[in-house]
Amino acid sequence: MDRRAFLRKPATTLTTSAAAVLERPQPSGTPTGDDETVSRYANTKLPTAARSTAGLSPYVGPWGYAQAAHLLRRCLFGPTRTEITTAASQNLVQVINTLLTAPPAPAPPLNVSATDTSVAIGQTWVAQPFDQNFEGVRRTSLRSWWMGQLLGQGPSLVEKMTLFWHNHFVIELGDINDARYGYQYCALLRQHALGNIQRLTEDITVAPAMLRYLNGNQSTATAPNENYGRELLELFTVGKGPLIGPGNYTTYTEDDVQAAARVLTGWRDNATTQAGYFTASRHSTTTKLFSSAFQNTTITNQGDQEYKALIALIFAQVETARFLCRKLYRWFVYYVIDATAEAQVIQPLAQLLMQNNYNVAPVLRTLLSSEHFFDAVNMGCVIKSPLDFTVGTARQLQIAFPASTSLTGQYAMWNYLNSVTNLQQQYLGDPPNVAGWPAYWQTPQYYEMWINAVTLPRRNQFTDLMISTNGYTTSGATIKIDPIELVLTLPPATAADPNLLIAELARLLTPIELTTNQLTFLNDTLLPGLPDFEWTVEWQEYLAAPTNATKKAAVRTKLQALLRQLMGLAEYHLS
Structure with a gap:
């Protein structure tokens, strides 16, 4: 397998416009023309031959720098030489144990702007009342703080999985317009990053950020809003299967979307308490009938606990486990899931996920310890995301950032890195739409979408600036590679x-x-x-x-x- 081929594909290999194969409509504001999001040289079809015949048997091959580096490149943002050599000196089980150990929750983001007069500089704003005048600087503070977590990550999967769940249970900070809700959302993802997916789904369903983002706070018995119910089925759990009839996507139907919407009525968000809450008078008390895809199950009125019954029904379906395992596979291994990988990796992982009541850690342990993960074809085959590329450059090349004693400079540099990844078409806190970043779902291009006529020069400009003598300076601080x-x-x-x-x-x-x-x-x-x-x-x-x-x-x-x-x-x- 020639992993170098992508950046030198001849134009003659293309037979159709990449835009012609987009599955979902692009959101408004998507760059076009010179701001291409799909390279002319990206995939126009996926391979069908099996890439690997290796399955989930435990890996027992050589263990050294190369294998440790492969594992950590997929699990961390730019593993340092010290992290790699430390892992190489241990055995695989020890390294996986460390990766699956969650560190303590980080302290919340801090105010670094004189604009926000609600708290002193150096104090957190997350419990303060909402004020539109402060929203912009609080949102910048949140994004900067999140970038700081990536840069300062320990040898744990938590940050990589927090971003995974952000790409899965998408909200957009710019849309919800309350940085406090955004912080709660980030904390929730980090809390459940290595935990139980069903519990995370329950909590995210009534989280104020999600209630606002997908309009659940507007859903009433007389006017059920279908936005969250639809995305819960299509993007968050069972996924959309082949269309086999009018409104029937194999794994769910349009009637199921409507039934789910009625289950979810009555929830609102409270900007004072920063919590989701249930109003019985706004809830549909009718019996909700689901299709044969859900065994024709009915859900009767259960008030503020009814949404849990819906989620339990969804998570009882094996296709939910398969859908989630495919997303994990594309995040950690590769985007091509051929018939062999489906049979030997996805299906058994899905069974393992269900057997463990949707606790994700056993699935991650099995996948990341497997012969399949360490197969040579799965090493060095992923194009780095902008966050992997930018944060990885900073960490691997030991760029020194301002210390917490220079809080304004520290947050300013973290904010600068967010501006860098934004230019590369990945903005922390704001995926382009509810489906997440297209590189993880858009067939047949997938990761190849990260490289195009806009992003490749931006990547090179960043690394050239960091290796220059002057580097980048802001707020009295300078960062560069020494x-x-x-x-x-x-x-x-x-x-x-x-x-x-x-x-x-x-x-x-x-x-x-x-x-x-x-x-x-x-x-x-x-x-x-x-x-x-x-x-x-x-x-x-x-x-x-x-x-x-x-x-x-x-x-x-x-x-x-x-x-x-x-x-x-x-x-x-x-x-």
């Missing part, structure tokens, strides 16, 4: 040998072993026209006189050129 400090963290013998140095940086930054020609090219970048010993001499001279500006500039310039080329490789965009 290549000398990075190399000083390597073993002395590795740092002093140009070929060992290049190999070590390459295995950290790229998931695919580079070719001999690529390594030779990188050597020529570090030492243009010079023999290898010149690097050893220059590096040792710098170590002997680290305050000498000339000697420091000599090695820094060479390392900047090397890292710029490494981050410009197609492989750097893969995970």
Whole structure:
């Protein structure tokens, strides 16, 4: 499998316009023309041949740096060299145990703007009354804080799974227009990130952010709103199967949507208590009949507990488990689910999920410990999302951010990274619509949507800026890659040998072993026209006189050129 092929596909391989195969209508404001969201070179069809015959048997193959790096690249945002080498020194079971251990909940976001006069700078605003005048800066604070959680993640799956659930149970911060609700939503996703999916679904159903986002707060007995009921079935649980009749999607029908909407009537959000609450007079007390897809089950009036009966009915369906396992697979493994993967991975994972009453941790343990996950075809095959790319660059190349003692500068830099990923078409807190980011559902392009005529230059501009001497400055703080400090963290013998140095940086930054020609090219970048010993001499001279500006500039310039080329490789965009 040639994982490098995507960025060099010839135009002659395309037979139809990518736009012609979009399954869902694009939301208003979707970039068009020069702001393309689908590259001309992206997939026009998916392969049908089995990619892997490996199943869910426990992986018993070699365990070392390469395998640890693969696991952590999928589970963390840009694993550092220290995190990878630590994992490689342990066994797979130990690493998985650590990944499945949730850290304590983080402290809430803080006010860093003089605009918000409700609290002092450095204090949290999450319990303050809503004020439209403060909403903009509070929302920026929330997004910045969330970015800070990604940058400061520990060796746990919690942050990666929090983002997974954000892409699954979508809300848009800009639409709900209450950052306090947004914070509660983030806290809820993080609380249940490695927990019980059915319980998370119950809680998100009556969370004020979701009630507002999908209009559940407007749903009454006389005018049931179908928005949440429809998305609960189509996007959050059983999924839409093939259309087999008018209004019949195999896994549910239009009548089921209407019945679900009646079940969910009566819920509202309270901006003072920041909670969802039930009003009996607004609730439909009729008996709700569901189709044969749900065994013709009826749900009678149960007041404020009725929504739980609906969710229990939905989670009793095996297709709910299959739908969720397919989404987990595309998040952690690859977007192609062929017939072999469906039979050998998805179906048994779904059974495991149901056997464990929808606790997600056993499924993650089995998938991430499996022969299938460590099959060579599933290593280095994922195109990094903008968040993976940007946060990964910051973490792997050890960019130093302002400390909490410089709170304004810290939040400003976190906000800057959000602006960077927004330009790359992934904005934390605001997926483009209720379906989430198209790279996780849009067939046949999937991850290839992350790379297009807009986003690829934006990625390169970010890495070029970070490796430049000046870096990026705002609010009195500067962030940039310090290549000398990075190399000083390597073993002395590795740092002093140009070929060992290049190999070590390459295995950290790229998931695919580079070719001999690529390594030779990188050597020529570090030492243009010079023999290898010149690097050893220059590096040792710098170590002997680290305050000498000339000697420091000599090695820094060479390392900047090397890292710029490494981050410009197609492989750097893969995970």
